[in-house]
Amino acid sequence: MPQQEERRAALTADDVVLVTGAAGVIGRVVVPYLAGSGLRVVAADREPFASPKAERIIVGDTRDPAFVEESLRPFGRPVDAVVHLAAIAAPGKLPEDETLVQNVQGAYLVLDGAGRAGVRCAVAASSFAAYGYAWAGRDLSPPYVPIDEEQPSVAIDSYGLSKTMTEQVGAFATRRWGMPTTLLRFPFVGDGDRLAARLAEVRRDVGANRRELWAWLDTRDAARAVYAVLTSGLTGHHVFNVAAPDSATTVPTAELLARYHPTTRVRASLGTFDSLVDSSAVRRVLGFETRYGWRDDPASA
Ligand SMILES: NC(=O)c1ccc[n+]([C@@H]2O[C@H](COP(=O)([O-])OP(=O)(O)OC[C@H]3O[C@@H](n4cnc5c(N)ncnc54)[C@H](O)[C@@H]3O)[C@@H](O)[C@H]2O)c1
Numbered sequence: 001m002p003q004q005e006e007r008r009a010a011l012t013a014d015d016v017v018l019v020t021g022a023a024g025v026i027g028r029v030v031v032p033y034l035a036g037s038g039l040r041v042v043a044a045d046r047e048p049f050a051s052p053k054a055e056r057i058i059v060g061d062t063r064d065p066a067f068v069e070e071s072l073r074p075f076g077r078p079v080d081a082v083v084h085l086a087a088i089a090a091p092g093k094l095p096e097d098e099t100l101v102q103n104v105q106g107a108y109l110v111l112d113g114a115g116r117a118g119v120r121c122a123v124a125a126s127s128f129a130a131y132g133y134a135w136a137g138r139d140l141s142p143p144y145v146p147i148d149e150e151q152p153s154v155a156i157d158s159y160g161l162s163k164t165m166t167e168q169v170g171a172f173a174t175r176r177w178g179m180p181t182t183l184l185r186f187p188f189v190g191d192g193d194r195l196a197a198r199l200a201e202v203r204r205d206v207g208a209n210r211r212e213l214w215a216w217l218d219t220r221d222a223a224r225a226v227y228a229v230l231t232s233g234l235t236g237h238h239v240f241n242v243a244a245p246d247s248a249t250t251v252p253t254a255e256l257l258a259r260y261h262p263t264t265r266v267r268a269s270l271g272t273f274d275s276l277v278d279s280s281a282v283r284r285v286l287g288f289e290t291r292y293g294w295r296d297d298p299a300s301a
Helices: 027-036 065-071 097-119 158-177 191-202 207-212 217-230 255-262 280-286
Strands: 016-020 040-045 055-061 081-084 120-127 180-185 187-188 215-216 237-241
Touching: 016 027, 027 040, 027 217, 065 097, 081 097, 081 217, 097 120, 097 158, 120 158, 120 191, 120 217, 158 180, 158 237, 180 217, 187 191, 187 217, 191 207, 191 215, 207 255, 217 255, 217 280, 237 280
Parallel strands: 016 040, 016 081, 040 055, 081 120, 120 180, 180 237, 187 215
Antiparallel strands: none
């Protein structure tokens, strides 16, 4: 295989980004955010959708090699970056094997194809579910908190497995093609009504959210994190947690742990409402800080 020249996630204004899954919860916010930041956005999804800020909209399936090939060269040359969000975004929507196969196949075609095409960098959505607690179907407690990226996956659900495999596909694409890949482990992501509904659920029954460790992220911060990676200058393969610094509840974090995860070791001193997900790596490497919170919003309290 020919040696590839080193590529860098260092996009500047007018560079072209392909966003897959552009019609989804996160894609709908990522596309206008990237476009508003000066990038030219090609938005792809298998569902027909409107996306006023996208320069081009393409409809097709990321499991179709011809569609992926075409999406990676919308203007006759490779896009500068790919943001891969298309996936079956939760378990239970499809049979387990379908969730696994669709997510891994899509990631493979998009990320490997991007590397092969000469795309300069890729960002893809992983998930807190990669750790394995969120959808295990039974109570599992992490060995320690805050959970950092070193904590191994204990996934026993196919969605969580699909996310660990998506991360592996990213690492593979970097090794194979020298294309930088960054996988962002998002917890629950939402804003507006979606976030309000989640906060209300947690307020009604705080224990029901124990497997997600009350972690959350505003969709606008997810979009900002994607942009931060695209413009970071990073090389190589990276996996980052990206979560809000606080929890999605007014119950103090120490109390949550004592009640629902009493065997978990607490490795750092935790503030009253601190998140149990450690996002210090993305802060350290990219200088990325979240901006949006819910505690000051009287409607959410
Ligand atoms: N929203 C969250 O809370 C959350 C949390 C963690 C990780 N994630 C991850 O972030 C990404 C985006 O999630 P979302 O919440 O926007 O999901 P979503 O379901 O709202 O959107 C996903 C989009 O991808 C499209 N899609 C799915 N499979 C496709 C395929 N094979 N070809 C083309 N398009 C396809 C769907 O039509 C949909 O518009 C996913 O990878 C998901 O696993 C989401």
